[in-house]
Amino acid sequence: MIRTKSLQFTYRDTKNRTFCFPDIDLPPKEDILVLGPSGVGKTTLLHLLAGLLPPKEGDVFIANTCLNTLTRKQLDYFIGQNIGLIFQRAYFIRSLSLLENLTLRERLSKKKSDHYRKEELITQLGLTDLQSKRVHQLSEGQQQRLSIALGVVHKPKVILADEPTSNLDDTNCEKVISLLKKEAQSCKSNLVIVTHDKRVKSHFDNHISL
Numbered sequence: 001m002i003r004t005k006s007l008q009f010t011y012r013d014t015k016n017r018t019f020c021f022p023d024i025d026l027p028p029k030e031d032i033l034v035l036g037p038s039g040v041g042k043t044t045l046l047h048l049l050a051g052l053l054p055p056k057e058g059d060v061f062i063a064n065t066c067l068n069t070l071t072r073k074q075l076d077y078f079i080g081q082n083i084g085l086i087f088q089r090a091y092f093i094r095s096l097s098l099l100e101n102l103t104l105r106e107r108l109s110k111k112k113s114d115h116y117r118k119e120e121l122i123t124q125l126g127l128t129d130l131q132s133k134r135v136h137q138l139s140e141g142q143q144q145r146l147s148i149a150l151g152v153v154h155k156p157k158v159i160l161a162d163e164p165t166s167n168l169d170d171t172n173c174e175k176v177i178s179l180l181k182k183e184a185q186s187c188k189s190n191l192v193i194v195t196h197d198k199r200v201k202s203h204f205d206n207h208i209s210l
């Protein structure tokens with residue numbers, strides 16, 4: 001479940017611009033696209049939902065927890081357990097292999113290690129032959145697919161994906177959309193996707209436009 005109320009945000013160095021976001025009320029297991037022109041604040045909204053940015057005004061509720069009421073330590077733990085963020089630009093430890101990056105993400109969530117799950121994700125994303133490669137040896141599209149695996153490996157309650165298909169060809173775009181939907185379904189998670197990609201829009205009914 002994701003709920004926001006009267007959410008506003010201002011970046012410290014651009015105080016003359018305040019983003020005011022429409023309220024969101026997303027029941028468990030529902031998915032939604034966030035649409036809008038470049039610069040309107042889509043990524044900012046995603047980062048507010050992920051607890052990475054503190055709102056100037058308003059509240060974010062994830063699974064009935066109001067993020068604003070948590071201490072820094074509680075928030076870090078909550079994010080690790082419940083949020084799966086797939087960044088627009090992928091963040092990895094470049095000196096580690098694909099599999100080692102996944103294992104590290106799983107450890108950070110403090111959830112039980114599940115080797116079968118990692119293998120399954122790697123296979124579904126067509127990365128089987130690459131699992132021992134260091135991340136810097138992967139193509140951009142392969143890194144984007146790894147980024148998706150990192151976002152869902154710990155079975156988060158909320159999957160937040162920022163342009164998850166922008167570097168992918170049609171075949172991999174289809175794979176990623178169906179994997180995200182399947183993961184959201186099997187983990188009973190909400191799925192929120194920021195996108196400009198027409199190929200993604202046709203797969204979802206719900207959207208908010210900023």
Ligand SMILES: Nc1ncnc2c1ncn2[C@@H]1O[C@H](COP(=O)(O)OP(=O)(O)OP(=O)(O)O)[C@@H](O)[C@H]1O
Binds near residue numbers: 011037044045
């Ligand atoms: N850390 C930051 N400090 C100051 N301004 C920022 C920061 N991050 C983003 N902005 C500005 O806030 C605005 C909204 O950025 P955001 O990335 O949320 O937009 P977006 O809708 O996701 O854009 P795009 O579709 O191009 O990715 C932009 O004008 C951007 O330059």
